[in-house]
Amino acid sequence: MKLNIAVLPGDGIGPEVTKQAKKVLEAVAHQFNHTFIFKEALVGAVAIDKTGEPFPQETMDLCLKTDAVLFGAIGDPKYDNDPSAKVRPEQGLLKMRKDLGLFTNIRPVKAFEQLLDKSPLKKEIIKGADLTIYRELTGGIYFGEKKISKDGKTASDLGEYSAYEIERIAHAAFKAAQVRRKKLTLVDKANVLESSRLWRKVVTEIAKEYKDVELHYLFVDNAAMQMILNPTQFDVILTDNLFGDIISDEASVIGGSIGLLASASIGEKHAVFEPIHGSYPQATGKGIANPIASILSAAMLLEHFGLNEEAAVIHKAVDKSLELKISTPDILPDSKITTSKVGDFIADYIHYPE
Amino acid sequence: MKLNIAVLPGDGIGPEVTKQAKKVLEAVAHQFNHTFIFKEALVGAVAIDKTGEPFPQETMDLCLKTDAVLFGAIGDPKYDNDPSAKVRPEQGLLKMRKDLGLFTNIRPVKAFEQLLDKSPLKKEIIKGADLTIYRELTGGIYFGEKKISKDGKTASDLGEYSAYEIERIAHAAFKAAQVRRKKLTLVDKANVLESSRLWRKVVTEIAKEYKDVELHYLFVDNAAMQMILNPTQFDVILTDNLFGDIISDEASVIGGSIGLLASASIGEKHAVFEPIHGSYPQATGKGIANPIASILSAAMLLEHFGLNEEAAVIHKAVDKSLELKISTPDILPDSKITTSKVGDFIADYIHYPE
Numbered sequence A, B: 001m002k003l004n005i006a007v008l009p010g011d012g013i014g015p016e017v018t019k020q021a022k023k024v025l026e027a028v029a030h031q032f033n034h035t036f037i038f039k040e041a042l043v044g045a046v047a048i049d050k051t052g053e054p055f056p057q058e059t060m061d062l063c064l065k066t067d068a069v070l071f072g073a074i075g076d077p078k079y080d081n082d083p084s085a086k087v088r089p090e091q092g093l094l095k096m097r098k099d100l101g102l103f104t105n106i107r108p109v110k111a112f113e114q115l116l117d118k119s120p121l122k123k124e125i126i127k128g129a130d131l132t133i134y135r136e137l138t139g140g141i142y143f144g145e146k147k148i149s150k151d152g153k154t155a156s157d158l159g160e161y162s163a164y165e166i167e168r169i170a171h172a173a174f175k176a177a178q179v180r181r182k183k184l185t186l187v188d189k190a191n192v193l194e195s196s197r198l199w200r201k202v203v204t205e206i207a208k209e210y211k212d213v214e215l216h217y218l219f220v221d222n223a224a225m226q227m228i229l230n231p232t233q234f235d236v237i238l239t240d241n242l243f244g245d246i247i248s249d250e251a252s253v254i255g256g257s258i259g260l261l262a263s264a265s266i267g268e269k270h271a272v273f274e275p276i277h278g279s280y281p282q283a284t285g286k287g288i289a290n291p292i293a294s295i296l297s298a299a300m301l302l303e304h305f306g307l308n309e310e311a312a313v314i315h316k317a318v319d320k321s322l323e324l325k326i327s328t329p330d331i332l333p334d335s336k337i338t339t340s341k342v343g344d345f346i347a348d349y350i351h352y353p354e
């Protein structure tokens, strides 16, 4: 397969980790006879510094004409600490999501066997957890009409959804469940919210097309409890923008290894793959950043194009690196193994499996 | 002090646990020379069975003319499993909150030293956690305008707050922080929501009147993570209705002992005190229900009227019962100690401390 991949390294540790993901994709291309063509572009603070824009037109053009985007991270303290800054790196991310129409955010959470001790939860609670969250990313109350009264004493946000917005992500989530453990949990607040009742109606209807998938309903407050009490009960979680924001961030910490979590944001025509960790400016250039989240984002990219065998090879190599403790200090204190050494090991393992 | 207390035992284990709370309040009255006058009334399924209404006028009248309400629990499977039921026990709770104007919900969460092993979180994470959540209870998106389009294809909910609604609960939360560890964390989503920005503006302004309290801001998605990663960082959390629903339920499971969690719902003139656990029908009449949440709700009632020394005595007696393992089987498997034996021990300890 031939794939054109835009690489947007961004700020902080973004470039270091993305470089390892690219290295791993090159190993996959070599082993499986694919052609991956990488083109780099600017985003975030580094883009503001060079062009004045966090998501320049040139970057947008590249993203529009490539098959997928491999994204690093954005954010720089010099903008965070300057309240007068008119342009902020984060705007680049929001603009990209909007312009590329990325309405589905996918966040897998897995308890890595080798890292069970890292979790704030007890080993026996987290062991075996393997879930993925489908969060609607371009609708709901985050994008609804905002009002503030003239006297500034009343403010409101409108949480609105259309059946169409729900349908398109629901199909994606059911399809994901079909190739996983065939369980889908819709998280909403249908006992109170009208928009949640629409979610429930639409998703219940669509479920008829996926008879092999078991559909469950869970109120969001209960979901926030169940994520802690019994995360292994979940397979695919489907939810709206606001609830997805809260539940996916909650879920991200139960595994105890935020440096290992990948994500995908997918639209009709475009798709972006990125680690969930940020630009982590304090670690920049020290070789201590964990590249695994970025590498697993590359695996999600391959899965998106049906290259499941290739993705599985990356997962196997990552597991092996953890097993052999070829790890950065975030998960192995006092480790002297650098970001690029982890990338080298994983790429080498793909080239020459045992 | 003379207090008129309405007792609404409700359904399931409600009557059993409320009886113990009353027993403990009677012990306090005796020891401290107070006069507590108890009057019982119907609520929930038992009220529907006898009057056709989940919150009959007679119960309402009693609540309106008493100083405080001691509430048990409501809910009965015979209504849950009957989709054609026009009247439901839960409506009694909502009607009561609304009619009594209970706009502040208070949910303390404490990691009991004797029960640290019960938590799904690791001991070292939960040890020392002692926080209380102030959730706005009668505003926001749960009560905002709901719309569904004629074709049923679009649905919306309006999340609205006025400065007045925020001010009244903010003062209560700051006052609570003053007599605790003097830290208040406002949980919102001010980077996205207009109503959250109003919360932030109003609370920041009110903070000037409470200079001894440190004010922190936390986005709700980050709060959902921090509650797991480091719950001991929190003292008082202040938040809106929706975020409070999610965060307080999440927080309720970190202590590992839902049978011990009390709550208060407070308005300008009225106040209701109740365990957070439900009616737990399967346990009804077996003597296995844990009465501590109800007993600690009685302690919150006393604190509400400034009877802090009296409340402290209840807390001490509860701690002693846990220490001596005078506990029901939910926290001490194989225990043969009944609901009323736990109540007896706590009441006796108040009468005759060591």
Ligand SMILES: [Mg+2]
Residues within 6 Å of the ligand: A245, A246, A249, B221, B222
């Ligand atoms: Mg988030």
Ligand SMILES: [Mg+2]
Residues within 6 Å of the ligand: A221, A222, B245, B246, B249
């Ligand atoms: Mg709740």
